Amino acid sequence: MSVSIDSQQCKGCMLCVEECPKSALTPGETRGSRGYLMPRANNGKCVSCGLCALLCPDLAISIIKEGAGT
């Protein structure tokens, strides 16, 4: 499983970082195309619960299931 954050949508609010129950998202150092610092995903910790994708106000997060041809 992995978390994909759309650099064109993310506004760097870090709501996902605060709410991830597995601490799989941390504040990152890369800016998205809107100029905001984006979260960084630690896919080794992610359990693909989908909470971050539900909470993101900008619908910037996708959960990708590995082995699904992506």
Ligand code: SF4
């Ligand atoms: S909740 Fe969405 S917009 Fe906010 S930092 Fe996370 S991915 Fe970006």
Ligand code: SF4
């Ligand atoms: S899917 Fe769940 S575990 Fe993975 S980063 Fe999002 S909130 Fe955290």
